Amino acid sequence: MIDVASIPVVRFCIAGVRLAIPAGAVAAMALEGEAAGSVEDLLGLAPDGKTPSRILTLRIHGADTNIRVPGEVTMRDLPVDAIHPLPDLVRARIGLRGVAALALEDDGVILVIDPTKL
Amino acid sequence: MTAGAGADPTLDQILEAHRGEARAIINVDEPLIKLVVFTLGRDWFAFLGEKVKEVLPDSPVFYLPGCPQSLEGVINVRGDIESVVNLRAVLGYPPGPDHQNSRILLCQTADMRSGLRVDAVEEVTDVVQSRLQPPPHTIAESRKLLVLGIVHFAGQLVTVLDLERIFTDYRGGLDGGRTGDD
Numbered sequence: 001m002i003d004v005a006s007i008p009v010v011r012f013c014i015a016g017v018r019l020a021i022p023a024g025a026v027a028a029m030a031l032e033g034e035a036a037g038s039v040e041d042l043l044g045l046a047p048d049g050k051t052p053s054r055i056l057t058l059r060i061h062g063a064d065t066n067i068r069v070p071g072e073v074t075m076r077d078l079p080v081d082a083i084h085p086l087p088d089l090v091r092a093r094i095g096l097r098g099v100a101a102l103a104l105e106d107d108g109v110i111l112v113i114d115p116t117k118l
Numbered sequence: 119m120t121a122g123a124g125a126d127p128t129l130d131q132i133l134e135a136h137r138g139e140a141r142a143i144i145n146v147d148e149p150l151i152k153l154v155v156f157t158l159g160r161d162w163f164a165f166l167g168e169k170v171k172e173v174l175p176d177s178p179v180f181y182l183p184g185c186p187q188s189l190e191g192v193i194n195v196r197g198d199i200e201s202v203v204n205l206r207a208v209l210g211y212p213p214g215p216d217h218q219n220s221r222i223l224l225c226q227t228a229d230m231r232s233g234l235r236v237d238a239v240e241e242v243t244d245v246v247q248s249r250l251q252p253p254p255h256t257i258a259e260s261r262k263l264l265v266l267g268i269v270h271f272a273g274q275l276v277t278v279l280d281l282e283r284i285f286t287d288y289r290g291g292l293d294g295g296r297t298g299d300d
Contacts, residue, residue, distance in 0.1 A: 045184070087200055088201070089288060093186055093289070096183060102182075108180055109199075111182070111183075
């Protein structure tokens, strides 16, 4: 059996767009709490309006920041082989903040977020 | 039938003319350029063949939010992710009727790589470099910057586009403002 290298990520979905944050940057998740803002605001996406939402505590450069994330939040392993840098023109033209990489799945693409770039 | 009054060519002249044509055809010293000829609507265009790595059939494109409409998304090319830009939108053409017969040209320049969607690929051909003519004066100023030259091919006027310039402009946010009516 071959071990496939992978990284744990926290996954969620906004308006059909799949996103993932490396789990190492997520310190905690809670059902309720104060949040500095929504993940849509941070990324520059239109609000999803989905409920219930979760509160993720992101640890960025040693400081904790709470953000509100809509819908279901799961933790999974993402195979390293599936993660790709942004194509040149996507990197230049994408209007979303913090998108550091793309991951391919059989039925779609996941935007991998680097919280330090939000 | 009577002989003409000196206006008709002689058999020797005819044969010599043919020999001249043959010599022109077999002149292998003249450099050739490879062109990938494609269409957008009724207009014919080409990229230099050295810049086109692959001609891909229409493939499932994964939408990416936050990108301009001209950037359709990304495709999976044997495990690699490539962006897909719609050349109609970049050159200011209206959206095409459908993608059924469209092709994606996987293009590579010195520092950029992307797929470009075109309506159809007509031919991959070699032409003598001297047949590449400067762009006509009638071409729109905005388009002129993107044009390497024109060439007559298969009865059509083919505009050879500067892929480096298209990519550089697109990366810098210049697209869609050019009209397709020249």
